[in-house]
Amino acid sequence: xxxxxxxxxxNLNWQDPKPGKITYxxxxxxxxxxxxxxxxxxxxxxxxxxATSYLNDPRCFAEMGGDSRLHSxxxxxSLASIRLWSFLLSEExxxxxxxxxxxxxxxxxxxxxxxxxxxxxxxxxxxxxPDGAWWIPCIMEMxxxxxxxxxxxxxxxxxCPARAALAAFIKNAHxxxxxxxxxxxxxxxxxxxxxxxxxxxxxIKMAWWELPYRRDFDLGEPFELLPSGxxxxxxxxxxxxxxxxxxxxxxxEVIGYKLTDDMITNGIIKANRSRELLSKIRDLVYxxxxxxxxxxxxxxxxxxxxxxxxxxxxxxxVLTHVLKTVEERVKNCEGVxxxxxxxxVWVNPVADLRAMNVFERLGGAIAGSEYLxxxxxxxxxxxxxxxxxxxxxxxxxxxxxxxTYRADIVCDDAVKYKAEGVVISNIPGASHCAxxxxxxxxxxxxxxxxxxxxxxxxxxxxxxLGQLSTRFEAFFELIRKKRRETKYVHSWN
Amino acid sequence: MIESIxxxxxxxxxxxxxxxxxxxxxxxxYVPRELLEAFDLYAARFVPHGTPSDESLGERKTGxxxxxxxxxxxxxxxxxxxxxxxxxxxxxxxxQMRRFLETSDHITGVKPLIICSPSTRSQSSKxxxxxxxxxxxxxxxxxxxxxxxKEKLRQAIRVRNLIRRKLRDLRPQLNSSEFFxxxxxxxxxxxxxxxxxxxxxxxxxxxxxxxVPLMVAGSPFTLEELEFFTMxxxxxxxxxxxxxxxxxxxxxxxxVETGNLLxxxxxxxxxxxxxxxxxxxxxLYDYMKNLIKNNIVWGIIWKSVRFCDVWSTEASRAKEIFGxxxxxxxxxxxxxxxxxxxxxxxAFVESLRMVRIGS
Numbered sequence: 137x138x139x140x141x142x143x144x145x146x147n148l149n150w151q152d153p154k155p156g157k158i159t160y161x162x163x164x165x166x167x168x169x170x171x172x173x174x175x176x177x178x179x180x181x182x183x184x185x186x187a188t189s190y191l192n193d194p195r196c197f198a199e200m201g202g203d204s205r206l207h208s209x210x211x212x213x214s215l216a217s218i219r220l221w222s223f224l225l226s227e228e229x230x231x232x233x234x235x236x237x238x239x240x241x242x243x244x245x246x247x248x249x250x251x252x253x254x255x256x257x258x259x260x261x262x263x264x265x266p267d268g269a270w271w272i273p274c275i276m277e278m279x280x281x282x283x284x285x286x287x288x289x290x291x292x293x294x295x296c297p298a299r300a301a302l303a304a305f306i307k308n309a310h311x312x313x314x315x316x317x318x319x320x321x322x323x324x325x326x327x328x329x330x331x332x333x334x335x336x337x338x339x340i341k342m343a344w345w346e347l348p349y350r351r352d353f354d355l356g357e358p359f360e361l362l363p364s365g366x367x368x369x370x371x372x373x374x375x376x377x378x379x380x381x382x383x384x385x386x387x388x389e390v391i392g393y394k395l396t397d398d399m400i401t402n403g404i405i406k407a408n409r410s411r412e413l414l415s416k417i418r419d420l421v422y423x424x425x426x427x428x429x430x431x432x433x434x435x436x437x438x439x440x441x442x443x444x445x446x447x448x449x450x451x452x453x454v455l456t457h458v459l460k461t462v463e464e465r466v467k468n469c470e471g472v473x474x475x476x477x478x479x480x481v482w483v484n485p486v487a488d489l490r491a492m493n494v495f496e497r498l499g500g501a502i503a504g505s506e507y508l509x510x511x512x513x514x515x516x517x518x519x520x521x522x523x524x525x526x527x528x529x530x531x532x533x534x535x536x537x538x539x540t541y542r543a544d545i546v547c548d549d550a551v552k553y554k555a556e557g558v559v560i561s562n563i564p565g566a567s568h569c570a571x572x573x574x575x576x577x578x579x580x581x582x583x584x585x586x587x588x589x590x591x592x593x594x595x596x597x598x599x600x601l602g603q604l605s606t607r608f609e610a611f612f613e614l615i616r617k618k619r620r621e622t623k624y625v626h627s628w629n
Numbered sequence: 630m631i632e633s634i635x636x637x638x639x640x641x642x643x644x645x646x647x648x649x650x651x652x653x654x655x656x657x658x659y660v661p662r663e664l665l666e667a668f669d670l671y672a673a674r675f676v677p678h679g680t681p682s683d684e685s686l687g688e689r690k691t692g693x694x695x696x697x698x699x700x701x702x703x704x705x706x707x708x709x710x711x712x713x714x715x716x717x718x719x720x721x722x723x724x725q726m727r728r729f730l731e732t733s734d735h736i737t738g739v740k741p742l743i744i745c746s747p748s749t750r751s752q753s754s755k756x757x758x759x760x761x762x763x764x765x766x767x768x769x770x771x772x773x774x775x776x777x778x779k780e781k782l783r784q785a786i787r788v789r790n791l792i793r794r795k796l797r798d799l800r801p802q803l804n805s806s807e808f809f810x811x812x813x814x815x816x817x818x819x820x821x822x823x824x825x826x827x828x829x830x831x832x833x834x835x836x837x838x839x840x841v842p843l844m845v846a847g848s849p850f851t852l853e854e855l856e857f858f859t860m861x862x863x864x865x866x867x868x869x870x871x872x873x874x875x876x877x878x879x880x881x882x883x884x885v886e887t888g889n890l891l892x893x894x895x896x897x898x899x900x901x902x903x904x905x906x907x908x909x910x911x912x913l914y915d916y917m918k919n920l921i922k923n924n925i926v927w928g929i930i931w932k933s934v935r936f937c938d939v940w941s942t943e944a945s946r947a948k949e950i951f952g953x954x955x956x957x958x959x960x961x962x963x964x965x966x967x968x969x970x971x972x973x974x975x976a977f978v979e980s981l982r983m984v985r986i987g988s
Contacts, residue, residue, distance in 0.1 A: 290945035295938055321748040321908040326724045329748070329906060330942040336909055337946070344908050346754050349721035349745040354768075371760055378753045538731045567938060570694035571728040 141456050148174050150215050152461065155470045157210045157430060163194050163221075166213060178219055180230050180447040186237040190226040191218070197225040203275045208598075210493045212430050212472060216454075216461040223445060223454050224436055225275075227264070228310055230446050234262040235312040240390050243311070243340075244443060245301075245332050247320035247347060249512025250530040252443040254383060257403030258391050264446045266317075266335070267328065268439075269301040269310055273595040274488045282307070283595070289334065296327040296566040297487050297595050305338050314340055316390045318383055322346040323536035326567040343386035345379040347530060348372060350537035362532045363514040366541070376527035384523065400522035406448060408515045413455040414441050415513065420462045422503045422553040425479075426471025428462045431502040432492040435485065438505065442512045477501035478615040481550045483542075483560045483576060484508060484569070488597040491561070491604065498605060499612045503556075504549030506542060510534050539572035543579035550584055556615045562592040587614050633833070637810045638855060644817035645852060648673030649709055656702065656730065657720040658874040659746040661762060661898050663789050663884065664891075665718070666820055667782035668769050674816040675717070676875060677701035679851025681963035683708065690736055691729065697934035697961045698848055699729040706736045716772070717741035718765070723906045723939050742768055747899075748908045755899050762895035779890060786884045786894065788820040793880040795827045800877075802832040805858050805868035812879050813852050841978050842925055844870035846917060846947070847932035847940045856966040861930075864978050870920035872913070873932075877920060878902050906939045914950055921951060928954040928981045930974065935961045954981060 150170075158166060170191065179189040198206040203225060211217055235241055242263045244251040255263035273283050274297075285303035286295070304310040317340050319332045324347060336342045350368060353359055359367040384395055417437055421429045437458055444451040465471060473496055481504035486492060492502075511532035517525040534542040546558060558580050562569040569592075577588040589611040597604055648654075653665055654675035665672035677683060677698065684697055687704030695703075709715075719730040719741055727743065734740045744761040747754035766777050796811060803811065811830075815823050843866050850857075850873055858868065871877050882901035885893040902916040920926070931947055933940035944957040956977040958970055 290942050294936060295942060319908065322745075323721060323727070324724065324748070326906070326938040327942075329724070329908065330938050333908060333910060334942070334946065342909075344749050346747050346749045346751075346757070348747060348757060349727060349743065351743060351745065354764075371757075375753060375757045382751070382753075539728065540731075565938075567724045568728060570692055570725060570936075571732055574692065575732060 138452070138456055141453060142460060144177075145457055145460055148177065148215075150174060152214045152216075155428065155465050155472045156213050157472055158213045159210060160194065160198065160207045162213070163211050163218065166218065167193055170215065170218070174215070178222075178450075178453075180223075180226070180450045181233055181237055182449055184237040186233045188230070188233055190230070191222045192226065194221075197222075201225065201228075202279060204277045204279065205275045205489065208490055209432070210430075210497075212433050214461045216457040217429075217433050219457060220433055220436055220454055223450065224440075227268075227446050231262065231264060231311045234446065240316070241312055241314045242387065242390070243314035243317045245317060245319045245335070246324055246328055247318075247530060247533065248509035249442045249533075250526055251318050251320070251383060253403055253407040253516065253529070254380065254395075254400060254526055255387055256406065256444065256448050257395050257400045258387065260391050261387065262446050263443050264311065265443045266301045266304065266311065266314075267298055268443075269304040270296070270298040270487070271489070272304065272310060273297060273300050274490075277596060280309075291331065291334075294565050295330070296325070296563050298328050298566075299331055302331045302334050305335050305340075316340070316386060317342045318386065319344045320347045320530075323349045323533075325535070327565060341386075341390075343383055345383055346375070347379075347533065347536050348375060350531055350533075350541075352538055360528065362528055363511070363516065364532050364545075368528070368531050372531060373524065373527050376530050377521075377524045380523040380526050380530075397522055400526075401518055404516045404518055404522055404525060406452070407444075408518070410441055410444065410448070410452050410455055411513055411515055413452065413459050414438065417455065417459050417462055418505070418513070420459075420466050422505070422549070424466050424471070425501075426469075426475045427473040427477065427501040428465035428471045429458070430472050430492070431482070431496055431500075432489055433458075434502060435492065435505070435507065438507055438509075438513070439485075442509055473501050474499075478612045479503035479554060479556045480615075481505065481546050481553070481555045481558045482507075483546055483558060484563060486561050486593045487563055487595045488593050491593045491597055494597075494601065494605060495559070495608055498608045500559075500608065503553035504546070506534065506545050506549065508535060510542075510545050535568060539568075539575035540579065542572065543576040546576055547580060547583050550580065550586060555586065556618065557587045557589065557611060559611070560588065560590045562590060564592055564594050587611065587618070634806050634810070634859075637807065637814070641810050641814045641817065641852060644814055645673075648817040649675070649705070650712070652712065652714045653716050653718065655718040656726065657722050657746070658879065658904075659720040659722065659898055660718050660744065661894050663782065663785040663894055664762065664766060664777075665769070666785040666789075667777060668773055668775065669781070670769075670773075671819055672718075675702065675705075676813075676816060676849055676851050677705040678708075679853035679962040679965070681961070684962045691732070694936060695729060696725050696848075696936040698937065699725055701851065701962055703729065703733070703736055706733065711738070713738070715739055718744070720744045720746040722746055722904065725936075748906055750903065750907060750909075750912065755896065758899045759892055759895040762891065762898070766891060777891070782890045782894070783886060785820065786886055786890060788824055790883055790886065792820065792823050792827060793883065795824075796880045799827070799830070799832060800880075802834070804833065805862050805866070806855060807832060808868070808871070809850065809855060809858050809876075812875055813850075813855075815879070816875070840865050840867035841927055841981050842867055842869040843928050843930055843978075844868070844872060844917065844920055844924070844926045845876065845930045845932060846872035847930075848934045848937050849873055849875045851962065853962065854965050857970075860966050860971055861974055861978070864975055866974075866978055869924035870917075870926055872917045872920060874904060878916075881916075904939075905943055910943075914947075917947075918951065921953065926953065927985065928956065928977065930977075931955055931957045932965075933957075933959050935959060954984070
């Protein structure tokens with residue numbers, strides 16, 4: 137952790153209230169108590185004339201920005217959390233400001249964690265995931281009309297909510313027109329592959345690259361080790377390293393100069409710093425009882441890692457702040473959830489953020505996660521050619537190989553964080569969800585004997601809240617019953 | 630010999646039945662059949678039974694959200710006699726198929742071999758595909774405890790090239806059902822048998838004048854979907870172009886027969902007109918534009934099976950690109966010839982006639 141920044145945070149002289157969850161209205165009230173000097177301390181685009189403070193009145197987002205779902209969500213009451221939310225919700229504005237500041241905007245489609253590291257090796261680039269638009273229908277409670285637009289161009293309900301990204305391009309809204317798009321295809325879910333093809337029709341310069349199918353390794357083939365420790369065929373690494381070179385060339389064409397190995401290595405070092413912070417946050421949040429930070433905010437922290445929420449430097453600071461908060465809470469044995477909460481590994485991000493609140497309110501606590509991008513959490517090697525290191529990174533993607541690889545990750549987290557069950561949250565229409573649930577379930581049951589709940593969460597769960605709640609309640613009851621039967625003793629301290 | 634459609638149909642059903650009891654089945658048109666045949670393997674393309682019962686059985690084995698094609702594969706596999714020597718070979722084609730294949734050992738008891746078919750069309754992807762084919766050849770060598778015989782590979786390539794050429798030559802003389810059935814037959818027969826058949830085959834010579842010329846595109850056709858073809862033929866339609874991998878794309882490529890045969894084989898399969906999931910998929914659209922132009926197509930039937938995102942989401946794009954009337958149908962194997970589909974096709978065909986009369 138950056139000790140200078142910790143000192144800075146300490147010098148804010150801010151005292152968080154006793155850990156707990158707050159409603160939107162309470163967030164409004166809490167915001168009013170934050171002195172202007174603190175609000176002005178957090179800004180993005182540092183070092184440019186467009187540097188902007190982002191700790192805004194939540195009504196800026198909910199009422200003026202149209203993010204009406206914020207009214208229905210519960211939040212952690214710490215300053216770090218309020219900052220985290222403001223940082224996340226200000227991304228759209230930040231991207232437009234970045235463009236005004238002369239930054240080149242690169243939309244990195246699909247690969248979730250690799251290309252932004254390469255892109256941010258240049259100080260003149262801001263990379264973001266247009267895929268993230270999949271949450272807009274939830275956050276704006278469908279008022280923005282993105283899914284309707286997608287439907288009109290042939291992407292209906294049978295396609296996953298990421299089709300909102302296509303609609304955002306068509307509508308030319310929610311982010312500035314990128315200077316370059318990179319599209320990771322190959323072992324890519326069918327929905328998003330189709331979405332990317334249509335996005336390419338909008339005429340934005342597109343650099344396609346192959347994320348090849350990562351078949352299980354055969355003994356006898358030359359291999360290298362992935363950051364996860366698993367072997368991968370050396371020739372796959374050679375191939376993807378070549379793809380990274382192609383991407384580098386495409387980025388260089390946009391920025392107008394070469395990206396040296398040193399620049400890319402420095403980019404990797406910066407990315408690793410954020411990954412290390414996140415790793416500590418995860419270990420504390422998922423491994424502590426009571427849980428010191430809510431599931432939703434922890435998920436957002438994980439999401440920040442994939443493209444640094446369009447400001448790499450500020451992401452590091454936000455995560456430092458969150459880590460400091462979590463560390464203090466753990467030190468004081470404080471948490472936001474009851475000690476008795478049922479500890480669960482959560483698989484897949486939810487289309488409706490509110491579902492995480494419901495999960496916790498009914499008695500759950502996250503003890504491990506696999507949100508489609510475990511590879512973005514792993515440190516990237518700095519002892520080899522940076523492009524090769526990024527290739528190994530990309531090949532660690534849990535979605536490009538057999539589902540058993542992903543199931544292994546889930547089991548590892550369950551063991552590490554002493555989970556009592558697994559929730560697989562399917563994304564409606566997502567092609568991978570059709571088959572991998574059963575693979576994960578089988579492995580978790582066989583290896584660990586843990587119960588598994590498979591649910592489907594749509595972009596707005598309000599009408600299905602009753603059903604979802606019943607399923608959570610039944611699942612937690614099963615976990616509690618197992619506790620009583622096995623007399624499993626948690627070490628609470 | 631002039632075959633009646635009924636007789637040809639019977640032969641295809643018989644060939645399919647025999648081939649499915651075989652050891653080697655491959656699920657995707659990217660798997661180079663010639664390589665398998667060079668190892669003296671009787672390899673058949675595993676296009677599943679397109680029946681409601683197979684689809685439904687497959688759904689019970691896999692889940693409701695898989696596409697109808699994958700479900701039908703699961704159901705058909707479940708119905709085959711147990712064969713410990715069976716080998717399924719597939720490719721990473723689309724995500725659903727790849728993921729289904731990975732779990733198919735629950736049904737077959739045997740882990741499939743899955744090659745990576747790149748989506749991108751670059752030189753490096755081509756080289757990656759070559760290495761995948763080499764890998765497949767090595768795996769087959771190990772499994773069969775025999776080396777790849779170059780002469781057998783040459784022979785396999787030569788015969789399959791000949792078959793494709795003959796089918797291309799016959800194409801203009803065939804009616805929709807005949808072409809459909811001949812391609813299906815080719816999927817299931819051994820090369821020498823298919824060549825013999827074609828050498829003796831004479832088209833029925835049914836008069837195709839005054840039929841509405843259409844192109845079909847979309848998910849692969851199962852044998853049972855012959856009913857769809859005969860249905861639309863009775864409406865006065867001729868399918869003059871079939872852009873599916875069980876249609877013209879099955880025959881529209883050649884493999885160079887000299888030089889490094891394994892590389893030529895890989896390159897030919899990589900470079901042939903790609904499937905809809907290639908990125909970008911302009912090459913497929915260019916191919917279809919040529920089919921449309923060369924066959925004076927009036928309209929397009931764009932068929933996708935239920936939950937097949939890669940084809941269904943392209944329909945509106947295809948309509949824009951081709952600038953022709955396009956009918957999109959989304960079917961399962963229980964309704965591809967159902968009255969609702971028949972009505973829609975009939976109305977579509979009628980509208981095409983009216984437009985032509987008007988102009």
